Structure formats: C-alpha cells, structure tokens
Amino acid sequence: MCGIVGYIGSRDATPIILSGLKRLEYRGYDSAGIAVLVNDRIEIRREAGKLSNLENLVNDAPMHGVTGIGHTRWATHGEPSARNAHPHLGMTGEVVVVHNGIVENFLELRQELSSEGAIFNSDTDTEVIAHLIERYLAAGTRLVQASRHAFTHLKGAHAIVVLSSREPDQIIAARIGNAGGVVVGLGRDEMFIASDLPAILEHTRHVVFLESSQIAVVTRQGLEVTTLDGKAVDYEIHNVSWDPVAAEKGEYRHFMEKEIHEQVRSLTDTIDGRVDFENGNGIRLPELNLTPELAKRIRKIFITACGTAAHAGMIGKILIEHIARLTVEVDIASEFRYRDPIIDRDTVVLAISQSGETADTLAAMEEARQKGAVLWSNVNAIGSQAMRLADGYISMQCGPEIGVASTKAYTAPLVDIYMLAILLGSLRGALDKSQRQRLIADLRRVPDLVGRCLNREAQVKKVARALANTQHCIYLGRGINMPTAYEGALKLKEISYIHAEGYPAGEMKHGPIALIDKEMPVIAIAPQDPWYEKMLSQIEQAKARGGIVIAVATEGDERISAIADHVLWVPETPWLLSPVTTVIPLQMLAYHIAALRGLDVDQPRNLAKSVTVE
Ligand code: G6P
Numbered sequence: 001m002c003g004i005v006g007y008i009g010s011r012d013a014t015p016i017i018l019s020g021l022k023r024l025e026y027r028g029y030d031s032a033g034i035a036v037l038v039n040d041r042i043e044i045r046r047e048a049g050k051l052s053n054l055e056n057l058v059n060d061a062p063m064h065g066v067t068g069i070g071h072t073r074w075a076t077h078g079e080p081s082a083r084n085a086h087p088h089l090g091m092t093g094e095v096v097v098v099h100n101g102i103v104e105n106f107l108e109l110r111q112e113l114s115s116e117g118a119i120f121n122s123d124t125d126t127e128v129i130a131h132l133i134e135r136y137l138a139a140g141t142r143l144v145q146a147s148r149h150a151f152t153h154l155k156g157a158h159a160i161v162v163l164s165s166r167e168p169d170q171i172i173a174a175r176i177g178n179a180g181g182v183v184v185g186l187g188r189d190e191m192f193i194a195s196d197l198p199a200i201l202e203h204t205r206h207v208v209f210l211e212s213s214q215i216a217v218v219t220r221q222g223l224e225v226t227t228l229d230g231k232a233v234d235y236e237i238h239n240v241s242w243d244p245v246a247a248e249k250g251e252y253r254h255f256m257e258k259e260i261h262e263q264v265r266s267l268t269d270t271i272d273g274r275v276d277f278e279n280g281n282g283i284r285l286p287e288l289n290l291t292p293e294l295a296k297r298i299r300k301i302f303i304t305a306c307g308t309a310a311h312a313g314m315i316g317k318i319l320i321e322h323i324a325r326l327t328v329e330v331d332i333a334s335e336f337r338y339r340d341p342i343i344d345r346d347t348v349v350l351a352i353s354q355s356g357e358t359a360d361t362l363a364a365m366e367e368a369r370q371k372g373a374v375l376w377s378n379v380n381a382i383g384s385q386a387m388r389l390a391d392g393y394i395s396m397q398c399g400p401e402i403g404v405a406s407t408k409a410y411t412a413p414l415v416d417i418y419m420l421a422i423l424l425g426s427l428r429g430a431l432d433k434s435q436r437q438r439l440i441a442d443l444r445r446v447p448d449l450v451g452r453c454l455n456r457e458a459q460v461k462k463v464a465r466a467l468a469n470t471q472h473c474i475y476l477g478r479g480i481n482m483p484t485a486y487e488g489a490l491k492l493k494e495i496s497y498i499h500a501e502g503y504p505a506g507e508m509k510h511g512p513i514a515l516i517d518k519e520m521p522v523i524a525i526a527p528q529d530p531w532y533e534k535m536l537s538q539i540e541q542a543k544a545r546g547g548i549v550i551a552v553a554t555e556g557d558e559r560i561s562a563i564a565d566h567v568l569w570v571p572e573t574p575w576l577l578s579p580v581t582t583v584i585p586l587q588m589l590a591y592h593i594a595a596l597r598g599l600d601v602d603q604p605r606n607l608a609k610s611v612t613v614e
Helices: 013-023 051-060 106-115 127-138 143-152 255-261 263-271 292-297 307-324 359-370 385-389 408-427 433-444 446-454 457-467 479-496 505-510 532-544 558-563 575-596
Strands: 003-008 031-038 041-048 067-073 095-101 158-164 171-176 183-186 191-194 206-209 214-218 223-227 300-305 327-332 347-353 374-379 392-395 472-477 499-504 521-526 548-554 566-570
Touching: 003 013, 003 095, 003 158, 003 171, 013 031, 013 051, 013 067, 013 191, 031 051, 031 095, 041 051, 067 095, 067 158, 095 127, 106 127, 127 143, 127 158, 143 158, 143 171, 143 214, 171 191, 191 214, 255 263, 255 575, 263 408, 263 446, 292 408, 300 307, 300 359, 307 327, 307 347, 307 408, 307 479, 307 575, 347 359, 359 374, 359 385, 374 385, 374 408, 385 392, 392 408, 408 433, 408 575, 433 446, 433 575, 446 566, 446 575, 457 566, 457 575, 472 479, 472 505, 472 532, 479 499, 479 521, 479 575, 499 505, 505 532, 521 532, 521 575, 532 548, 532 558, 548 558, 548 575, 566 575
Parallel strands: 300 327, 300 347, 347 374, 374 392, 472 499, 472 521, 521 548, 548 566
Antiparallel strands: 003 067, 003 191, 031 041, 031 067, 095 158, 158 171, 171 214, 183 191, 183 206, 214 223
C-alpha cells in the first residue's frame, strides 16, 4: 500500500526519494508524486500509474533541492490520477503533506474548512491535513505545533510527513494509531524518512521507529521525538542487519520466483539456533517470554491474521492442538474485534503477519490487549508495530519479502508454530522426552525436503503450460492440508487472475462437485498423511465426472499416478510438517502460470503487500 520517503541533507533530494520509492513499489500503488524545496519554494510533480511515469515527468521538468518528500499512493478516496496523487498542498503553497491511512472524518473536516474559505484541489481525504496545518500556521504557530494541533482533529490511523517552506530546515513525521510505520534513518549530516525499511537501507542501517502517537522533528543534524501532546521521548536507535542485496532480484526474473527458491535458506535460518538437535531437549524462543508458569496457565489460544498468514494460522491450530493439546481458535483479523471474543488473562492471542503492519491484524491485537489477553506475534518485518505491541514474539527469519504474493513468509510461520507447539507441549507436560525428540528430529529434515520439492520445478512448469489458459480451478485438501488448498488457490488467483477456489475435500459433495467437468481442473493435495485414502476417493469422484486432476502426491505413489492426469511430486514428509512441502509445487505452479500469461507477477493489479487500511 502507500509508501512514504523523505530526505533532508546536502545531496540532491530528487534521485534519493525516487530510488526510495522504487524500493517500495512492491507494496502496491497506482500513482506517485514528489515535492522538493527549491530555493525555499515547494515544487511538486505527480503522475498516475507506474513510477516510471513520474520519473519521465521529473526528467522533463527537473527540480533540485536538498529537502523533499515523496509518496506512492494506493487509492482509497478519489480515483488514481495525478490530481489525487500525493503530495498535497494547502492553499498558500507553503505546506505540503504525504499520508498513509484514512481520515475517517474527512467529510466533516472538509466542510468545516470550506466554510472557512479553503478551496480543495483533489478528492482525497489527505488534503484536509494540509489545510488544517495552514489554519494553525496562519495564527503564527511554529510548524511542529501547528501539525500537532492539526493531527488532533483527525479520526483514524495515520502516518503523515509534512514539509513547509516556512521552516525549510525541517521535516515533520508522525505516526498516529496503526496505519503503517514511520522510520527515520540517521545519516551523517543527512536524515531519511520512510514508511518501510527497504526505502532507506542503502543509505543507513541506524534507524528509529516511531511509536503510535509520536511526532518527530527531523533536521539535517538531528531528530527530536515527542508524544502528540508534547512530552519528550527517549528514542532507541536500532541497528538493522538486513542486507539490501537481499532485496534485489539477482538472477531471477521476479522477486516471487527468487523468494520461492529462498525457502531452503529461510527455513534453515528459522530452525538455526532455536533447536537443540544434539540432545533433542528443546526449543529456544527467548523473545516469546514464555515462562513455565505462563505455559501452564494458558487455557486457550486465538490465532489471528489476514490472507496467507491466516492460512498459516489454520495449520498452526492443528499443530498446537495436536502437539501441545491446547485449544486454538483461528480468526480472520478483520472479523475478530467485531464478534466480541471471550478473552481473559489466561488467553493468548497470537497474531501472524509478514509486514507486522496490517491494519486489521493490529486492530485485532488492540482488541486482545484491551480484553487483557497475553499478546504474541509471529512477524517478519523487524521493528514493525506487531512486533513491538506484543508481550512476546517469534521473528520470522525470511529477510525482506517483496513479491506481493507471500511465499517464504508462509512456510516460516508453519515451522515457527511447530516449534512453539513443541515448546508449549513440553512446558505443559503434554509431550514426553521421546515424543519431543522425534518431533525435533523431523524438523531437521525440513530444509532438505523443501529443496527436493524445488528441484522438481521442470515438472511443475509442464503442468503450468497445460493449465495456462484455464478459466477456473478448484483446490481440494483435507486435514492438515485443507488450508494448503486455500493457500494454493489464493496464490493462483492473486497473480494469474484465474478464478480459483480452495475447498475442504469432504465438502466437495455438498456443492462444488456440481462444477466439475472437463473444463474444471481439480488440484488435489493428497500426500501420504492420515487422510490419504479419503483424498484418493475424492480424486476418483472427480475423475468419474470428467474432471482433470492434478494431484500433489508423495514420490513413488503408484495409485495416484494411475488415476491423476498430472502429478506434482513431493518427498515423503512427516505429516505434521507436510504443509511445508505440499505448498511448494503450488507456489511454483501459480508463479509459472502467471509468468506464462505475461502478467505482473510481483505487483498484481489491485493488491498491496501491506494493507494499512481497514
Ligand atoms: C495482503 C497481502 C497478502 C498478505 C496479507 C496479510 O493482502 O497481499 O499477501 O497475506 O496482506 O499481510 P501480513 O503482512 O499481515 O502477513
């Protein structure tokens, strides 16, 4: 979703901001803009569509200055167009803002400001912020104070960056609620501001994350952080170890392809240092702050998440219930706070999120906090809000994930929660030593098993060619691989725009079977797990109705190869870990179908990597 970049220093701001915005393209956007202070006057360029359009505009009409802000917009209020793209000016031309989030009361504010004489030049909610700041500047207030006053009028959650020609030696940045992050990068005689780390990591590794309700005054030499009501804040400087090269495509055509192939490494890193293989004694998840006392006290866990992370949560439920014998409910985060869940201090709410900034997931966490639950998160983005809000966290070891369709940040939580289940099971006395040792020994095989799935890419490509022109697809799975069916279907629809449905295989006869004919490929996830025989009979039923069956099956399974039209082979995997291998051919299948159809795999239409609005 929307991305923000700001720069103040002594270098030419325009290329720095444009290259930062480029690194945020993966978040999804439909227009972009940049404002630079040129001889103490604000100059703006904005354009609809891809960043290259904005770059062309800037090349035709260059602007040079040492202070500026930029934005990639994902439309919420008003169509994607140059006039609705950020930055937005007020009336005087002295204040310009970029903004992530939604001003929930913007209609009231717009009416109020219009009655005071403001004229609006866009359909956006953001523009009211610039007018509000001007209202207070007109009364002679300093920029930071005027911004503070303005922000108190805004309902909703926001990340806002303000530049003014009245006080050209500073940029104001604020985070209000949970509309995505604001990070300030500290350089030598220069400072960077961004909504996400990848935008600034090529310049500095020393960063400060703003917390909710904080406002920063960023100058060339310094950073001052206060709360919205003016109290000074002692901020912490984080040193980020992410390698910016990790965010480059390298030899791959798309980030998604690269990220699929990175899973051997990400899963090795996920396990590394957290597991005692030698003695099979245990799992170390120190950041979770899980004491034996807490482990025994927990009566229920809610897992809450959105999209791919929610599918990982569904598998997490089966893992924790089976291994630790503890009740788990899974809630789509956007629904959680609207159903008044029954929560007390013996309840844990575990949020799963790649970005750690998904508005619905953060809102679910807030709901849980208010109701007194213990809050955990399983998050990839270092320093993100979901990591900081939680009482304890498990950090996914994926490195930056750029492709909008999540892949490595799907398999990492499967393994993270498997480890969590072992830890909980051990502390609660649900697992004896030999069970624990066997589960841990199985874990050790995961990276190798995933590598063996990846080695079968040529076979997946063949199936992709057979399916490239299909219009619809149905994915069936059962037991622990039922959510794999959801995830396989989600991957396909996200990037190939083929209508795909994931279904619990046992439900096929209650409706979807009516759809099956020779035009409807059925992708059946049927590894040798406890539900194998049942899946086999689903495949027979689909074949009996003329369906084309593509089975995901265990290497050497002749019963499946005798009935399926195509087979995507996975190595024999312990059933609790089988979702980690069965999803790999499905990720590759979706990727190759979309690539064959010539689509924008990394930035599919209408989607955003990090959804920071409700
Ligand atoms: C967006 C992305 C999905 C992702 C979901 C949750 O919809 O396009 O790929 O699964 O958000 O994101 P999170 O960052 O919370 O895991």
